[in-house]
Amino acid sequence: MSEEEKERRKKGISRRKFLTYTLGGTGGFLASVMLYPMVRFAVDPITKKGAESEFVDVGPVDEFNETYKSVQFSVKQKDGWYMPEEGTKLTAWVRKNPDGEFLALSPVCKHLGCTVTWEGNPDLKNEFFCPCHFGRYDENGVNIPGSPPTAPLDMYETKVENGRLLLGKIVPRTGV
Amino acid sequence: MLRKIYDWLDHRLDITPMWRGLADHEVPEHVNPAHYFSAFIYCFGGLTFFIVVIQILSGMFLTMYYVPDIVNAHASVEYLQNEVAFGKIVRGMHHWGASVAIVMLFLHTLRVFFTGAYKHPREFNWVIGILLFFVMLGLGFTGYLLPWDNKAYFATKVGVEIAASVPVVGPTIASFLLGGDIVGAQTLARFFALHVFFLPAALLGLLGAHFFLIRRQGISGPL
Numbered sequence: 001m002s003e004e005e006k007e008r009r010k011k012g013i014s015r016r017k018f019l020t021y022t023l024g025g026t027g028g029f030l031a032s033v034m035l036y037p038m039v040r041f042a043v044d045p046i047t048k049k050g051a052e053s054e055f056v057d058v059g060p061v062d063e064f065n066e067t068y069k070s071v072q073f074s075v076k077q078k079d080g081w082y083m084p085e086e087g088t089k090l091t092a093w094v095r096k097n098p099d100g101e102f103l104a105l106s107p108v109c110k111h112l113g114c115t116v117t118w119e120g121n122p123d124l125k126n127e128f129f130c131p132c133h134f135g136r137y138d139e140n141g142v143n144i145p146g147s148p149p150t151a152p153l154d155m156y157e158t159k160v161e162n163g164r165l166l167l168g169k170i171v172p173r174t175g176v
Numbered sequence: 177m178l179r180k181i182y183d184w185l186d187h188r189l190d191i192t193p194m195w196r197g198l199a200d201h202e203v204p205e206h207v208n209p210a211h212y213f214s215a216f217i218y219c220f221g222g223l224t225f226f227i228v229v230i231q232i233l234s235g236m237f238l239t240m241y242y243v244p245d246i247v248n249a250h251a252s253v254e255y256l257q258n259e260v261a262f263g264k265i266v267r268g269m270h271h272w273g274a275s276v277a278i279v280m281l282f283l284h285t286l287r288v289f290f291t292g293a294y295k296h297p298r299e300f301n302w303v304i305g306i307l308l309f310f311v312m313l314g315l316g317f318t319g320y321l322l323p324w325d326n327k328a329y330f331a332t333k334v335g336v337e338i339a340a341s342v343p344v345v346g347p348t349i350a351s352f353l354l355g356g357d358i359v360g361a362q363t364l365a366r367f368f369a370l371h372v373f374f375l376p377a378a379l380l381g382l383l384g385a386h387f388f389l390i391r392r393q394g395i396s397g398p399l
Contacts, residue, residue: 034230037262037269038237044261080241081248081255 055159055166058092064102064165068093068118073167092156092167093118093128093141104156105141106170111148128153142176152176201391206398217291218395220284225383227277231315232376234269242322244368246361249324274316281312293396301389304382311379318371324364332359332367 013021058071071094074087092104107115109130116137120129127144128137136147143149157168186192205211207218241256241263243249256263285305288294294302321332336359340350355362 034233037265038233041256041260041262041266042237042240047261081251081259 053169055157055168058094058165058167061102061160061163061165064094064096066096066098068095068105070094070107070118091115094165102158102160102165103141104158104165104167106154106156108154109135109149110143110151110153111135116153140176141173204395204398207395217283217287220280220287224277224280224284227273227280228379228383230269231273231277234266234273235372237266238270239372244322244364246324246364249322249364253323270319274319278312278316281309285309291396291399295396298389298393298396301386301393304386304389308379308382308386311375311382315371315375315379318367318375321359321364321367322371329359332363 053075056073056075058073063069071092072089073092074089076083077088079088091107093107094102094104097103105128107117107128109116109132111130111133114130114132114135116128116130116135118128119125120131121127124136126139128141129135130149133148135149136144137149137153138144141153141155143152152173154170155173156170159166159168207215209215209219238256241252241260243252253267257267258264288302288305317332317335321328336350336353339353340346342349353363353366355366
């Protein structure tokens with residue numbers, strides 16, 4: 001290559017590079033126009049996470065006292081194109097706090113999502129127990145150090161209307 | 177960056193000869209539209225393959241939502257079309273692409289026929305092409321049932337009746353297609369299996385043979 005030629009090439013890009021870039025760019029654009037709708041279609045559930053939920057009546061307030069009681073109730077939950085007539089079943093462990101407020105705990109273990117039960121282990125009194133990996137929570141639903149869970153049990157939003165207890169959506173525990 | 181990754185792989189695996197062997201081949205003047213515009217008729221085979229690629233991709237994505245079951249099939253199609261982002265586009269690609277693929281395949285067949293490209297020594301590739309044609313028709317027929325709406329149901333009923341009219345083996349073919357006594361749950365399940373597993377596998381195998389032969393034998397000469 002002559003000095004002159006080298007000088008000329010330094011200034012701009014070569015014909016081959018230019019063609020590589022333009023053809024690659026055009027091809028990439030066309031491919032992405034084709035692929036974008038399909039990928040967006042596949043990842044759609046990510047954008048739809050977390051639907052609104054309404055408060056559900058779980059019974060008169062005088063049914064609950066200072067010891068935990070489990071209540072079953074169902075919420076309307078849409079599962080894609082499928083909406084079960086009878087709704088999706090949920091459970092809450094409900095008790096009345098000393099201050100008169102209600103505490104409704106979700107039975108889903110904060111370790112890996114199994115179901116906890118109040119005094120589920122006969123040897124562990126006054127505790128929530130998860131049978132999967134021996135997760136333990138004290139009488140306030142707070143995880144006991146040294147057992148697998150790393151956070152207190154989630155709770156339902158509660159509200160009292162006309163002497164009846166209503167449960168809302170599940171939120172992380174606060175005030176413990 | 178890409179260059180470096182490629183060089184790293186090439187240094188260890190010597191991949192350049194693999195794709196070079198595929199990529200480097202002479203395109204004869206008489207099939208190059210840059211020389212003769214009328215040579216665009218030689219593009220139909222490649223266009224058919226391009227549409228097939230789109231069909232495979234869009235079909236793969238559709239199965240992320242579709243359920244092959246008489247209770248859920250129509251509901252899941254309605255859901256993916258109306259409630260999932262770009263559902264209309266993805267299903268539309270598959271729906272219209274199915275027709276475009278048959279049209280392209282037909283134009284490709286006409287070109288091969290009228291340029292006499294099927295003649296010796298390429299008669300075997302013509303036979304493979306005809307088999308590909310039947311596999312594509314089978315894909316169209318089985319796919320038509322899957323939305324499980326009225327059109328799908330009666331089209332399949334008619335198709336199965338036609339199959340049943342074949343002398344001697346007709347009723348056997350019809351029972352095989354139906355999987356039971358009526359167009360119902362079992363028909364939908366096996367049409368789905370044929371549509372997404374068996375026929376695409378046959379299609380890819382035959383396409384491989386088709387492409388291998390055309391590279392081996394070269395493109396037929398000018399008229």
